[in-house]
Amino acid sequence: MTITTTSLMSLKDFFSDQKILICFNGPISRNLIGEIGSALKEHIESNHAPDLEVMDVFSVYIEMSQNIRNYAHSQGYSDAESSATVVIAAAEAGHYAVCAGNLVDMEDGKALVERIRTLADCDKIQLKALYKEQLRQPRSELKGRGAGLGLIEIARRSSQPMEASLDPLETGRAFFSLRAII
Numbered sequence: 001m002t003i004t005t006t007s008l009m010s011l012k013d014f015f016s017d018q019k020i021l022i023c024f025n026g027p028i029s030r031n032l033i034g035e036i037g038s039a040l041k042e043h044i045e046s047n048h049a050p051d052l053e054v055m056d057v058f059s060v061y062i063e064m065s066q067n068i069r070n071y072a073h074s075q076g077y078s079d080a081e082s083s084a085t086v087v088i089a090a091a092e093a094g095h096y097a098v099c100a101g102n103l104v105d106m107e108d109g110k111a112l113v114e115r116i117r118t119l120a121d122c123d124k125i126q127l128k129a130l131y132k133e134q135l136r137q138p139r140s141e142l143k144g145r146g147a148g149l150g151l152i153e154i155a156r157r158s159s160q161p162m163e164a165s166l167d168p169l170e171t172g173r174a175f176f177s178l179r180a181i182i
Helices: 005-017 030-046 051-075 106-120 124-136 149-157
Strands: 020-027 083-090 096-105 163-168 173-181
Touching: 005 020, 020 030, 030 051, 051 083, 051 096, 051 149, 051 173, 096 106, 106 149, 106 163, 106 173, 124 149, 149 173
Parallel strands: none
Antiparallel strands: 020 083, 083 096, 096 173, 163 173
16 A cells, blocks of 8 residues: 555544554664653643553553563564554543554464463452562573563553454464553
8 A cells, every 4th residue: 555645644534533642563672662652651741641640551551562572582583573563542531542562473472362361350459469479480480481570560550451362374473462451
C-alpha cells in the first residue's frame, strides 16, 4: 500500500476514533523507547492525570518495550524480525490501554500466554506475594527465563487482568500481543 493524503486522513480518523495517543510500528531501540516514553509521559501529564497514573502508564509501556527489545536481542533477530508494534490509547473510565506485540518463537509465545493467563487469575494480594517471591529468587536462577518480575509488575499496575494472544505464522514463529489496562 502506498500512503496517500487520503489514506493518511483515514489513518488519522481511525486513530482518533480509537482514541490512540501514540502508535509505533518498527524496529525498537533503547533510544526510541526513551523518546516515545518521554512523549507519552508529557501527553498524559498535559491531560492533568494524577502523578501515580502517569507513572503507572509510563512504567508499563517501558516494561513492555524493553521486554520486546531484550527478547529480540536474545534471539539474535534481525531489525525486521525485532520489529515491535506498540499502541497506547485512552480507554473507558479514564483508564489507558497499553498494548504491545512482537515476533516470538512459537514455544516461547505459548509459555508466555500461559504465564499471563495464570497471572490474570490472581488478585492483588496474590500478585504482591508472587512479586515478593520472585524478588527472593537468586538472580542466577532467573537469568534468561524472562516473563518474571516485570510481567508481575505489569499485572500489579493493571486495573483489569492482562490479555494476551498468539497468532501463528507459517515460519514456526508467532506474533505475540499483550494488552494491559492502567
